[in-house]
Amino acid sequence: MTKILEFNQLHASQELLFIGNAWDLLSALTLEKAGFKAIGTTSWGIANSLGYADGELIDFDRHLAIIKTITENVKIPVSADIEAGYGSDTKTIVENVLRTADVGVAGINIEDSLKKQKGLRAINEHCNLLSDIRTALDKHGYEGFYVNARTDTYLQLERPFLETINRAKAYVESGASGIFVPGLIDYGEIKEITLTVDAPINLLSLPRLTNCKALQELGVKRFSFGNALSDKVISYLTKNATLIMESQDTSFLYED
Template identity: 70%
Template sequence: MNKIEMFNKLHHSEEFLFLGNAWDLLSALTLEKAGFQAIGTTSWGIANSLGLQDGELVDFGEHLRIIQTIAEHVTIPVSADIEAGYGDNVERIVQNVLRTADVGVAGINIEDSFKKKNGLRDIAEHAHLLYKIRRALDERGYKDFFINARTDTYLQKEQPLLETIERGNAYVESGASGIFVPGVLLDEDIRELAVKIQAPLNVLSLPGLTNCNKLKALGVQRFSFGNALSDKIIAFMDMNATQLFELKDTESLYS
């Protein structure tokens, strides 16, 4: 069984998929050693590690090299966060997806929000993009490559539930393998999304939304923590670096 097949199976198993989010090789190896069955890269974490902010500000080639390094050095499947695809047109985005698949990952996250302005792509427009991505992947030999279609309705809309269901099912019909809904928090919304969207549901960790067992009971199949771990590590380094400088003493490094 190759990694694409392994990753697909993890989404259709009775076992809940708790995905570890990595931003460099060290974090990926640490997550694998801890026991995570799959890794998703975090574009936010990668950007921060390079001194930049999230939002496709990292050169795509550089971003892809980091993803490739992770994919080549772990034995578990890797899903690549490529934000909105790093392109201004369908052709460029499709080519970037193929380049990403070629470095050995088992899937991608791709979102329906714009990077250079507020708002979401039109449903039909984004569904068409997903269709073109799926078709190109199949033609390249990447059958069952996992397209996790992220919709940012809960980050941008005041009444997002019905539109999220509409977008989710439109994306699945166009070739998406799963639907990622960051920002959803209420149990009743999560339960309805899991029932009404005809594909595995992925949600993002938030304060108050943290427990895998509870989410599994609500119908969620995949859970990720995004940039939360990388943010915590960066905050820890900031605190310790400040302490070292202020105290002019390295004793804290050994306690």
Template identity: 65%
Template sequence: MNKIKQFCALHNTADILFLGNAWDVLSARTLEKSGFQAIGTTSWGIAASLGYADGENIDFGLHLSIIKMIVDHVQIPVSADIEAGYGEAERTIVDHVLRTADLGVAGINIEDSFKRKPGLRELQDHAQLLEKMRNALDHHGFADFYINARIDTYFRREVPFAETIERGKAYVESGASGIFVPGLRAEEEIRAITQQIVAPLNVLSLPGMTDANKLAELGVKRFSIGNDFYDQIASYARKSATRMVETKDSSSLYELKTEL
């Protein structure tokens, strides 16, 4: 079974797919060794680790080079976060999807929000873009490649639920493999979305919404940690460095090794 089929299969088991998010080889290998069955890249973490703000501010070629290094150093499937596709024109975005697939990833996250202006793409425009992605992937030998269609209604709309359902159905009909709704947290809305959209639902870890097993009971098939693992590691590094400067003592470095 190749990585694409393996990754698709992980969304259709009795268990929820708990997806770790990596930003470099070290984080990816750490997640793999810890038992995660698949990982996703975090655009936020990749950008921040290289000194950039999130939001497609990093050069796309540089972004791909980091994803490629991650893919080459783990055995488990990798899904790539390519934000809104790093382009404005449909042709550019579809080309970027194909370039990403060529790296050996098993899927992508692609979102429906704009990066250079506020708001969301019109539903029909984004559905058409997803259809073109799917057709191009199939034509270039990437059948079943996992397109996780991120819906940003919960970040961009005051009353997002009904529009989320509408967009989710349209995106799946246009070729999306599953939908990702970051910001979604109300149990009744989660359950309703899983019942009304015939595709795996991915939700994002948030404070107070961290139990993958509970989410599985609501029908969620994929749960990801986003940039929070990166933020935790970066925060620990700052605190550790500050402690050494304040105490002029490096003994704390060896305390960590003892704990491990």
């Protein structure tokens, strides 16, 4: 079974797909060992690991190299977070998607946020992009490649519910495999969206949105924690590095 087929089947299961978000090889291997069935890279975590903020500030080749290393060393499917595609034109974005597929991932996340200014791509522009991506993937032998279309309506709009449904439906019609809605936490709206949109819905863990079982009962098919784990690790590292320096004593490193 190919990783693409395996990844699609995980979304079709009755059980919610809980994805572990990795930012380097060590985190990916740790998540795989813990029992996660698939890994999604976190662009935020990758950027931080290289000393940058999120937002396509690092060179795409460096980003892709980390994704490639993860994919080559884990046995479970990997989905790559490529933000808005690391390009200012459709041709570049499509080429970057194909380059990402070439390193062996089973899918991508691609968002509708603009990177050089606040706001979202117009629906028709993003639909055209998704359609071009799907056409290129199919042409190059990547049928079924999982395109998780992220919409940032809940991160950018005051009243995002109806716009989210409109965009989600349009994105699915344009070739998206699933819809990712970070920032959506209202249970009533989650239920309505899962019933209305004919594609798997992926949500992002947030302080008021944490339980896989509850989300599965609402019809959510995929759940991920984004940069939360990488942030936790960085916080732990910062705290303990400071403690070592201030105490001038390393004894606590050997405590259980």
